[in-house]
Amino acid sequence: MLAAWAVAVVAVPYGWAVGRVRAYPPTGRGVALFAVDHTWSLVNTIAGAGFLTVNLARGHHLDPPRCCRRGRIDIHEQAMRGYATTLGNVIAGGTAANERHEDLHVRQARLLGPLYLPLVGLNYVLFSVLPVWWLYHDHDGYPITGPGRYFTRGVYLHVWHEAWAYRRDVRDRYGDLPVPRPGRRHPRRTRRSRGDRGHCTTDKT
Ligand SMILES: [Zn+2]
Numbered sequence: 001m002l003a004a005w006a007v008a009v010v011a012v013p014y015g016w017a018v019g020r021v022r023a024y025p026p027t028g029r030g031v032a033l034f035a036v037d038h039t040w041s042l043v044n045t046i047a048g049a050g051f052l053t054v055n056l057a058r059g060h061h062l063d064p065p066r067c068c069r070r071g072r073i074d075i076h077e078q079a080m081r082g083y084a085t086t087l088g089n090v091i092a093g094g095t096a097a098n099e100r101h102e103d104l105h106v107r108q109a110r111l112l113g114p115l116y117l118p119l120v121g122l123n124y125v126l127f128s129v130l131p132v133w134w135l136y137h138d139h140d141g142y143p144i145t146g147p148g149r150y151f152t153r154g155v156y157l158h159v160w161h162e163a164w165a166y167r168r169d170v171r172d173r174y175g176d177l178p179v180p181r182p183g184r185r186h187p188r189r190t191r192r193s194r195g196d197r198g199h200c201t202t203d204k205t
Pocket of ligand 1: 105
């Protein structure tokens, strides 16, 4: 009974969406991505399917042009205000500006498979109760002024999968220039000029 309910509520909308947006390219790569998503990364795919169902139930819409043959499902609306959110191979609120960032989260999940969500959850818990990131946090650029900011400017920017994605974003934008990722203190503080402040971002993905 429970299995039938899960199939009806999660798997059916997901299967429909995969076909509707033509998520997987008709190539060897598409077949490989599909295979990974439904074996090694199945837990992430199920989580993403649940996320998709919740979004559709909230009246959110698929964004076929954005994700056609990209190996993922895009939802036009944001699931969380001010943030693009990725779960498994489902992205809500993605834009051209954060596409590579969110795509990296899709790839991280495929790479780590069943370990991905536990490792992300563990890091959130660890950094929430034991804020070791406080030591290398950019307190000038991203001041922690209250409990909300503790999570949105602190924990969130330093958990491993976001730190990885933001570091890549900075490399995309600045190449090999010595610019730290958002939230990370510049290693050479004494030489910092006002111009260095330009890397601060309000991107939330
Ligand atoms: Zn992110």
